[in-house]
Amino acid sequence: KHYCKTSHLDNSNILKKLKTYKYIMGHGINLGELVPDFDAQTSTGPISWHKWIAGSWAILCSHPADFTPVCTTELGALAKLMPEFETRGVKVAALSCNDEQMHKDWIKDIEATDFSKGCKVDYPIIADPKREIATKYGMLDPEEKNAAGLPMTCRAVFVIGPDKTLKLSILYPATTGRQFEEILRVIDSLQLTAKHSVATPCNWTSGQKCMVVPSLTDEQANAKFACGFKKIDVPSGKGYIRLTDDPSGSKPKLPLGNVIWALGGAVVAGVATCLAK
Numbered sequence: 001k002h003y004c005k006t007s008h009l010d011n012s013n014i015l016k017k018l019k020t021y022k023y024i025m026g027h028g029i030n031l032g033e034l035v036p037d038f039d040a041q042t043s044t045g046p047i048s049w050h051k052w053i054a055g056s057w058a059i060l061c062s063h064p065a066d067f068t069p070v071c072t073t074e075l076g077a078l079a080k081l082m083p084e085f086e087t088r089g090v091k092v093a094a095l096s097c098n099d100e101q102m103h104k105d106w107i108k109d110i111e112a113t114d115f116s117k118g119c120k121v122d123y124p125i126i127a128d129p130k131r132e133i134a135t136k137y138g139m140l141d142p143e144e145k146n147a148a149g150l151p152m153t154c155r156a157v158f159v160i161g162p163d164k165t166l167k168l169s170i171l172y173p174a175t176t177g178r179q180f181e182e183i184l185r186v187i188d189s190l191q192l193t194a195k196h197s198v199a200t201p202c203n204w205t206s207g208q209k210c211m212v213v214p215s216l217t218d219e220q221a222n223a224k225f226a227c228g229f230k231k232i233d234v235p236s237g238k239g240y241i242r243l244t245d246d247p248s249g250s251k252p253k254l255p256l257g258n259v260i261w262a263l264g265g266a267v268v269a270g271v272a273t274c275l276a277k
Helices: 011-018 049-053 069-080 082-087 100-112 132-137 180-195 218-224 256-276
Strands: 039-042 045-048 057-062 090-096 125-127 140-145 151-153 155-160 166-172 210-212 242-244
Touching (some): 039 100, 045 049, 049 090, 057 132, 057 180, 069 082, 069 090, 069 100, 069 180, 082 090, 090 151, 100 125, 166 180, 218 242
Parallel strands (some): 057 090
Antiparallel strands (some): 039 045, 039 125, 057 155, 155 166, 210 242
């Protein structure tokens, strides 16, 4: 598939260099490892990666190429959700194998579409035309290539902790756009479980019941959690499922459908009251 041309680069040397690396996703960084540092140009200026993280949570999102349809929707959605990431103390950066000027030109398109909902793309988009960063992070997709035959970056997401170690990574194919509300959900889980001895169950969202980690005894769990815990009965008789309140004190959020239903009910009730008068 042809995304862009890189005639201004020495493509033969890049291909030769890439052959010396394992660049398929899965041969990159392991969970808990220190993420590679790098210096690069971005759409907002130079960046020194470890210094930029500076004790914060961070996410790095790669995309195949600028001026492509799915990537435009993703970076627009990311711009719209920036207040949510900032509330959580998370810094955001994107990356592709295009140069910084192409990033700047593309941003105009992203901001002009409805996907960004009028929000500015203020986060840095990292330029990696020589694929040096992509190779370090194992984010190149050998199935997606540009006109010169060079592999493009896949849709990877890296969530990095304040200690600059990898906390989570997700890989999407080029044909499937990411769901950034899910990225926010897992960040909530990662930040919660980093501070408290809990795990989060399937489909958990902030404020819902959590699970006591298996490493805690019942006595330790009772001492640690003021609200205690509820043990779920199972046929095996093994009390390994122990539910406790979200220790952060967050309250569960109503699903959007319930909110709309509640608002609709309130409007109907108000109209009925007016008519009764």
